[in-house]
Amino acid sequence: MRSQGIVEELEEIFSEITFEGDVRFMEPMIKHTSLRIGGPADLFVIPRNIPSLKNILVALKKRKIPFLALGGGTNILVRDGGIEGAVISLRSFKKIEILSEDKANVKMHVEAGTSLQRLVNFSREKGYAGIEGLAGIPGSVGGAICGNAGAFGYEMKDVLISVSIMDDKGKIKTLKKEDIDFGYRRSGISSTDLLLSAEIILKKDKKEHVSAKIEDFLKKKWESQPFSEPSAGCVFKNPPELSAGRLIDEAGCKGMRIGKIEVSSIHANFFTNKGKATASDFIRLMKDVAQKVKERFGVVLEPEIRIVGRNADVNR
Numbered sequence: 001m002r003s004q005g006i007v008e009e010l011e012e013i014f015s016e017i018t019f020e021g022d023v024r025f026m027e028p029m030i031k032h033t034s035l036r037i038g039g040p041a042d043l044f045v046i047p048r049n050i051p052s053l054k055n056i057l058v059a060l061k062k063r064k065i066p067f068l069a070l071g072g073g074t075n076i077l078v079r080d081g082g083i084e085g086a087v088i089s090l091r092s093f094k095k096i097e098i099l100s101e102d103k104a105n106v107k108m109h110v111e112a113g114t115s116l117q118r119l120v121n122f123s124r125e126k127g128y129a130g131i132e133g134l135a136g137i138p139g140s141v142g143g144a145i146c147g148n149a150g151a152f153g154y155e156m157k158d159v160l161i162s163v164s165i166m167d168d169k170g171k172i173k174t175l176k177k178e179d180i181d182f183g184y185r186r187s188g189i190s191s192t193d194l195l196l197s198a199e200i201i202l203k204k205d206k207k208e209h210v211s212a213k214i215e216d217f218l219k220k221k222w223e224s225q226p227f228s229e230p231s232a233g234c235v236f237k238n239p240p241e242l243s244a245g246r247l248i249d250e251a252g253c254k255g256m257r258i259g260k261i262e263v264s265s266i267h268a269n270f271f272t273n274k275g276k277a278t279a280s281d282f283i284r285l286m287k288d289v290a291q292k293v294k295e296r297f298g299v300v301l302e303p304e305i306r307i308v309g310r311n312a313d314v315n316r
Helices: 004-016 050-062 116-126 141-146 207-224 244-250 279-297
Strands: 021-028 040-047 067-070 076-078 083-089 096-101 105-111 160-166 172-176 194-204 261-263 271-273 306-308
Touching (some): 004 050, 040 050, 050 083, 050 160, 050 194, 076 279, 096 116, 116 141, 116 207, 244 279, 271 279
Parallel strands (some): 040 083, 076 306
Antiparallel strands (some): 021 040, 105 194, 160 172, 160 194, 261 271
């Protein structure tokens, strides 16, 4: 357990600031990640509004306490020792608002905590095209932008106009898309900045056209990905012009298992939690799989999954 002094220091923050929202201490991260893996966060907060978010960020910076912004908890692996400092969930920020439209396009304001699939479904209902390929990708809009989520030739950056972020001093600023260093499954948004919202642009289309595309992409995903078991999505990035899943499969890794973590027999780039798995086993399996791929093909796989937190042997 964390020392009483650390707990008291974290508790003191809320006697000094105005904060509306949910506050939890030593919160198990298995409750907040799609993998259902992870030790406790020293502090887990869900601010209800912008002033509360600003107040907690400023207080944490003042005390030099680190924080981690959490969206939907997908594509992330929390180590068994949990997370030092605070985890800030933006799940309360989930508005979708139409800003303007003409005959061809519609501009929208979307808050970072909005479920990506809620946005996809909204576009489906309205007949807005541009994000159909993102159907079936879990997580939040904020996380999707920060990781430049994509599939079937679609990427978040393709519909982005600008983002609003808050830095660790509580200051809010706007970044245009061209000011952000987007790449394959990454953005240049700093880990010390919190993405609050985004302005995006979608094209108007017939509802049936948008719906048909979404259904087609969903069908392909359900047939090729292990949706019925806890996972964090793709573990490794696709090397240029190659498929990480195919490399892992052809290296004979499907079905490999360490503890309760297994390389999926449906899609080799998905590792599934077979029940009460540990992060240490997940990381060991990542290393073993990457080594086999390197030995077989001479290709070095890079993690797509984000690994955070402290090891279990760290004194808490």
